[in-house]
Amino acid sequence: MSGPVRAMNMIQAINSALDLLLARDPDIVVMGEDVGYFGGVFRATEGLQKKYGKTRVFDTPITELGIVGVSVGMAAYGLRPVPEIQFADYIYPALDQLVSEAARLRYRSAGEFTAPITVRSPFGGGIFGGQTHSQSPEGIFTHVAGLKTVIPSNPHDAKGLLIAAIEDNDPVIFFEPKRIYNGPFDGHYDRPARAWSGHPEAEVPEGYYRIPLGTARIVREGNDVTILCYGTMVHVATSVVAEKGVDAEVIDLRTLVPLDIETIEASVKKTGRCVVVHEATRTGGFGAELSALVQEHCFHSLEAPVERVTGWDTPYPHSLEWAYFPGPVRLGEALRRVMEE
């Protein structure tokens, strides 16, 4: 069903998911700033307007609140909009339409109206984007009742998760780690950039498949410590673990809401130690939720305090990007501390 497999980078995988679903479901519309004729500033929608026409894939005015507000109305009509917010840093003007409208519509109308919208948006840093092209605002959305939040870490997952997100009947925030659009990134910014080709997760079926929301993936099995991570940080974690020779279990959460608590719980109960990693700022971040859940669900198995490795509680600085980014050194130190307990 999912057809032959082909090497794809993350952009191509996302494009493939959109292409497939546009062909399968006439209710799907793709829209956003520069996504139409040009195909998006990151090229994720390249060729789609030509193939599906201007009423299904189109450019929008530069008003994120308008893009999401219009999507809510289109969803009320019966369409399944997939708006793109060009950078996650631009999503805040749309917050009211996401938080008070899309997320609440099913509840407030007791199911009369729903908002099956998937908001795609590139997020995260490591590209010298400074404070307005680098943010990781997932914690704002995981805090909202009625929203799902999905973050892929590789081309294979990006396609399968995006298909599942678009077909989901609830609003989904789909954050794409733009640092790994073109290749995995282990945090060693001073080494040559790698491409996706040759990576096992870059082998992407050309056909239809979905990865259910709410299922984590164990990237590497291990016995001594559990690393909970998502997006770019998955690659940093696997790299550090290999470099340090730590027998860590690396879990790529893939979906933050709904969260795969079972996989987390089973792993931490086995290892007795846990490090939570994200690029977003620390205070009130999703790592705080993960840390609390691990404590609530696995308290009697824990042999060390849960460590958080995160971006600092500062804006993302342009020139000091790599001092901000929670890279191999910080994760390595956290692993050392947690293993010493």
Added chain:
Amino acid sequence: MADEGPGRNLRPLTLHVPEPRFRPGDVVDFGDLHLPGAGETRRPPIDSAPADMRELCYQLVRVLDEEGRAVGPWDPKLAPERLLMMLRQMALVRAFDERMYRAQRQGKTSFYLKCTGEEATSVAAAHALHRDDMCFPSYRQQGLLIARDWPLVDMMCQIYSNAGDRLKGRQMPILYSAKEASFFSLSGNLATQCPQAVGWAMASAARGDTRIAAAWCGEGSTAEGDFHSAMTFAAVYRAPVILNVINNQWAISSFSGFAGAEATTFAARAIGYGIAGLRVDGNDALAVHAATEWAAERARNNHGPTLIEHFTYRSEGHSTSDDPARYRAADERSAWPLGDPIERLSGHVTRLGLWDAERQAAMERELAEQVRLAAREAEKQGVLGNGMHQPLSTMFEDVFEEMPWHLKEQARQMREEGEAAGL
């Protein structure tokens, strides 16, 4: 510092903070309000370019004159049955408001909000739309539901948040949802429905459908970014949508000046976007009908969106939560030069020989009784706070289509803690 440097000879800046013309205790005189007479404003063809009809944004579409005659090019020439039905529904809205306001005062619900004086802006508009045209209302458009024959008992159950409330007691009173009546779920946040209406209209157009959309917001909330995003999208895609601004002069205690009314009209917001704009006497049901019909026909024929400012007056407080005597002059309502929409339509049908004061009084008694009986029926299913609410477990439903583990866990926790506490 002030007497040195380049600025020393300049006059100090001043900040203008708007102030309404009348405050409590002031003598009200609207004499200098510029109001064109009935029949004076031209009716352009429905395919007019917005640039060719800009003056309409500063005039006033009026049909009913001081003597109750329908005059001028905007006369919608409605059949007697239609006129009488509009009159009846506007009066029913008022009777409903009276009853529900009293119910709130009696402690049967937490909140109510009347539309007294603004009945025409919903009821007459609904009559100019098709029943399956999608409405994205604000919170003062109960007239849309009543004009679409929505059951009063259903509305009341929502207001009481009782066991019969289809919305499961989740929404504040009056934040209705009625998909069957093509009436969108109401938000408590302002103007969010404007871009949503445009999106719905864009979808309808993209699909080659024939239905159009209409949104309503207050003049105060035109200051929201949502309104301006909606205008931009509507203009860019020529969406088949009508954006209604109900200018009732007051946003709770803030007069229309805080949304920009000192500088221009709300209809004139259309000019900058290149949208057709109409300014209408909102207390004249025939003018509201005619303007809506014009805009609907325009939208239906792919000539694009229309912004309609309904110039009206909020006769009562904002809601049960404020006392208008604290911030505005008491006799503004009686001095309002455009009268009362029900009295004006009643006067018109009387002049046509279709109606008289006795029949009006009898109808009002009949409607009051109809509303009383509906309230009795609704109250059998409970009022707010008497325990006849939805089952507790419904709190966790409809957050998502399928309940995720963390909500199931919280529902179980609530149940167990309740049981442990002997609840």
